[in-house]
Amino acid sequence: MSQRELTILGTSGQVPTRYRNHNGYLLKWDKQGFLFDPGEGIQRQMIYSNVSTSMITKIFITHFHGDHCLGLAGLSQRISLDKVAHPIEIYYPASGQEFYERLRKSTIFHDVAHIIDCPISQEGVIFEDEEFVITAKFLSHSVETFGYRIQEKDRRTMLVDKLAQFNIQGPKVGELQRKGYLDIDGERILVENVSIPRKGQSMAFVMDTRVCNAAEELAQDVDLLICEATYLSQHATEAKERGHLTAKEAATIAKNAGVRKVVLSHFSQRYPHTDLILQEAKSIFDNVHVAKDCEKIAMPKRKK
Template sequence: MSQRELTILGTSGQVPTRYRNHNGYLLKWDKQGFLFDPGEGIQRQMIYANVSTSAITKIFITHFHGDHCLGLAGLSQRISLDKVAHPIEIYYPVSGQEFYERLRKSTIFHDVAHIVDCPVSQEGVIFEDEQFVITAKQLSHSVDTFGYRIQEKDGRTMLPNKLAEYNVKGPSIGALQRDGYLEVDGKRIAVEDVSVLRRGQSMAFVMDTRVCQAAADLAENVDLLVCEATYLKQHSVEAKDRGHLTAEQAATIAKNANVRKVVLSHFSQRYPHTDLILQEAKSVFDHVHVAKDCEKIPMPKRQK
């Protein structure tokens, strides 16, 4: 059975608080584990949230401010210590290559992990296989910053009654899915004859940005948007100056982009509680969730 859920490993902005760790978000998507912005303290947060390094298959870093990447130093070593067998790809802005290399080799350790460096130099598709298309867009922050979108390709759900009607069974089902058609008893069977369209799901990660078109483009029609909401609207001038969003602005992006659910995070330490953040966002958009450290949030159910 597939499992698609977001584990929140940290929700703080630049300064952690007693109850909020630096950033960290793991999206478990069937056999994939997409880790976004591993901040300082990520290893302990993973233990609290019952997440293992072997669950990670790709790491995405939006930019090289410390609260979004300092955890990579320890995590790199932990991946080797745990002897994670599969390759792990790390995507990051190419302009931060120097910082990336420092984090990856910050101290002496026995490096046996299969880490694949994937520097992002421009907007567009950064990964594609038979299941996913992953794109990056440049956001509007004080340093070079990318947001990411994961788009599952459309597929098809096979209908057992139709397969039986056309006498398609066993390995022939796989061949039909792969090739799109099959000859059975002299009759050509198309995959559309025995299946229905299954819409691909999508997720966007927008962290540390002012309001910009790239944020809207990444969020367009996604099932799940993880978005920063560093400030309340009373501090909107400071938000713009420092390259951040208010809760109202984040909710407006989600509403205008037809997002199904938005998860807000990256809160300034000046707000000890998030009640006002939720209230401000909810005044704009109903489908808002304010993240808490170590909680698990299911992906919205697939739309038909």
Template structure:
């Protein structure tokens, strides 16, 4: 099982279908579990996916349209019911504070979980841990909407052949990693002498927006881009008027940003077959997945140095 993967809990847009639940996406990232845009039915979908509410460490809400947020009350209440052992931070547009409060306290329940609100008022970093940085940027929709980017910091990857050349092995390697420098046989060996900089993995989540500059910034160079593709390109004018994208526009975004793998989702109920979405996008991006509910999509690994 991958330690970094997307689990699709819902892939419909405004109206669910017999085969597609309202939006919800769970990003497993090492020890973190980030739930994006929980629409109605998210609890049930998590059950089918084998996920527990206790695995949720953060919740990201792009905007307060119902298909992206009406599952929040159930998830919050389930966190209390399941006695979540850790605080859960919730990121959402600050302008929707009133909607957040209504969803947070939608019904009577035993409120025991620690839920930490993190309203977003402007573009920038919203969370920083040892393992990643989570940032948000405003998108172009009919209501305040933010996309998200998760990025692992760059690090120096040690190259075995260079370690051997400098006579480094065993505990001395660990010392070098901790201190950045060691003395070997009267010579000073620095971390950069035996390794090379390796960019960390990255992920972007772009939902309910027209093509815009911030979408490109969020998607720049990511390993996995999750992007709405509500329509096919034959409906580009309709997509624009409803503040959405086509599969072709999602692919243009991915291509221009240099994203490695593109996940298409948020499909209008008018489409039963997503093969045309893939065909449309693959003209620009070779690695494209039109997801179904309960799909698992791995975050592509970076190539290791020899």
């Protein structure tokens, strides 16, 4: 049974608060575990949220400001300590290679993990297999920053009654899916005859950026957008100067891009509560969720 669920490991901006840890977001997607921006303190947040290192298959770092990457130092060592058996790919801006290396080898430890370094130097597809296409785009921050999009490929759902009608079973089903057709008793059966389309799901991660075309392009028609909302509109000038979004701007990106659900995070410590952030965002876009540390959010159900 598939499980697609986002675990919020931290929601603070540059400075953590009594109730908000630095960044961290784990998207559990069936057998995959996509971890975004592991900030300081992430190991304890994982314990509180019942997240283990063995769940992680890929790590994505948007940029090398501390609140988005300092947790990688401890996490790298924990992955080895836990003897995670599978390889873990780490995607990050190639321009921050020296910072990446410092974080990966910050102290003495027995490094037995299978970590695959995946530096990114340009926009475009950074990973593709038969199931996913993952892309990265430059955002508009004070340092080089990438946003990410995970797109599941479209597939087809096989119809049991139709397969039975043509007596297609066992290995023949897989062959039909691979080839797109089967020849049975002189009749060609197309995969379209025994299945219906199943649209792939998608998510985007947009963190630490001003309003820019890339943010909207990454978010175009996604089922789930995880987006920063560091400031309220009353601090819009400061947001732009520092390379961040207001709640209103984040909601506008979601609306313009046709997003199904947006989860807002990365809140400035000046806001002890998020009620006004939610209120401001909802004035623009209805399906808004303001993230809280250690909560779990289900991926929206697949479009029919």
